[in-house]
Amino acid sequence: MSFRIALGPRERKSPFFDRTVAAGVTHFTIYNHMFMPVSYGDPEAEYRRLIEGVAMWDVAAQRQVEITGADAERLVRYLTPRDLKDCVVGKGRYVPLCDHRGRLINDPVLLRLADDRFWLSIADSDVLLWVRAVAAEGGFDVSVGEPDVSPLAIQGPMAEAVVENLLGNWVRVLKYFGFREATVDGIPLVVARSGWSKQGGFELYLRDGAKGGALWDRVKEAGAAYHIGPGAPNYVERVESGLLSYGADTLPDSDPFEVGLDKMIGLDREDDFIGKRALRRKVEEGPARRLVGVAFDGAPVAPNAHPWPARVDGACVGTVRAACYSPRRRGNIGLALLDARHDALGTGLTVEGPAETYRGAVVGLPLVPPGTPLPESG
């Protein structure tokens, strides 16, 4: 099955769009109402580049929701169950957002740019609408908007060398999720050590959409010696690493506990936050489902187009949300959302692909530990 994507004015172009086309993008998705590259036609090369070298990703679709004003901090604390006691300027935090019933509605990274200025760097749902409604109905004195900010991710073990080449050796002192404002050739950036892989890297938050082409070219130039090439959030690597994909690994009523975000939920917080009561009740009851790793047999599978049913003793106990072949584990793997009664390590199950049924088991996360090299080829 292979289909074309309809290009139309309803979706926005990234500031890097023309450069990704020139670089040979072959597959797009739509994310936050924006076209986002998914592949450049050679998945194996893109994976290898991320694991062994360095890749540049157009992730402009990771939009920012900016909250400013006198009540900005109070609103941010109300929006997330996470306890932000040490929320300082220059340090990002992963902040799951829940609704009033404790359902996960997004899992952004929070960047505090100033005492009264925050960005939520979001996954694929309209957090802008959510925050505007909460702010207005809750009477918070804030402005909420989407600034002209578009991240370009540089990921892989060579990413630090590339970013140092681009910006200077100060980038080496940035800790994970640390960020700083900077410019390169007059292009305004926020530079963060972050990104949606476990291979290390940075995100350059471009602050002027007119300069997307210029930034792309500068990064390509700075990475030439390291054979930088185009890529995109990598399906296989993120499953190997157990990185949560909101909307792929979650269902509309998923809560943070079932997807392993327990440590992000500040149930002991004294101040109020959205979903507090519901989340307390959920933690008492225990989750009905669990996101687990699975490994299964058979010839290498291509990344799944849709979730696959998972069965224990013939009964459907959930779905394999993401499935693929892992070159580093040398086997088929997946992330499955299973009935919590069947989440124990070693539980045997069958996985129903569209053409074949596989035999597998529940295994620990991450499916591939950080730092695992690619096997020698041949």
Add this chain to the structure above:
Amino acid sequence: MSFRIALGPRERKSPFFDRTVAAGVTHFTIYNHMFMPVSYGDPEAEYRRLIEGVAMWDVAAQRQVEITGADAERLVRYLTPRDLKDCVVGKGRYVPLCDHRGRLINDPVLLRLADDRFWLSIADSDVLLWVRAVAAEGGFDVSVGEPDVSPLAIQGPMAEAVVENLLGNWVRVLKYFGFREATVDGIPLVVARSGWSKQGGFELYLRDGAKGGALWDRVKEAGAAYHIGPGAPNYVERVESGLLSYGADTLPDSDPFEVGLDKMIGLDREDDFIGKRALRRKVEEGPARRLVGVAFDGAPVAPNAHPWPARVDGACVGTVRAACYSPRRRGNIGLALLDARHDALGTGLTVEGPAETYRGAVVGLPLVPPGTPLPESG
């Protein structure tokens, strides 16, 4: 430029997905986090079928936000600026939604299924999050959810005959936007005279996602004598007819006045609604932009992939949001969002396509009046 769409588990499949694949779908978009067919590879045949015959469209991505409970009606009235004084069960209404600053955030059709039960049949934004936030923060006693409901549209001059064949001659008495609950072969439906074209037709709101294939087959069978075929919301017909496409024709800060929804805004309402103050201020100031029809010269253009700049005397005065060739007007047409100082009929402008610049003018809406036939071919 032609790219493939990445199929993955983040987007949901429609209940009609497999049937649309079997019918030869070639192009998809993603709409409300769901794959939605856009073309079956023969745009001219799809257009002709809609204008002269009958087409069936998988529009499951037009999701429903269901509001039930004691405060359901009060919440619905608060959510939309439209005055709903005669909002009765069995009659749909077009209800623009605005945020507290008067920005348009969606333009659903409202269906009142019971005194305390409403559906918002939505365009492409997360109205579910918006309504949940407003309901919870505003203290409304309601439940807000997304039911298992997936519309299948039947559009074109032969649609009524097909739906009569499928359901009986009672469908003839349904007025525009009128709806009724019904079943066919045990498949539960809400049947409405509605749909996103000006060629007449119905939407069958399937109420059991497991029966998508069965419904598709029954409609195909009922339409065989009328040569029914697959289609999708039609780019050319909707531009000709001046149907608003939220997100395509609008910008993130667009208000209802600039896109011609003045009559939908109940500024004289005594009860409060979201955006009331902001909208009153906007109507006093007058809109800064206007959505207008444009006609322009040159060889027939393919539907635009991205908005095109529009210029008056060399200065950029806005963008042509949608552009295409109209077989019924025998010329190139578009919908443009222009600086309101340049919205007068007859205003000359240039339209900058990606390869060519065209000369055109502001013209009246609709660009093609309802009932206009296709010219004789050859």
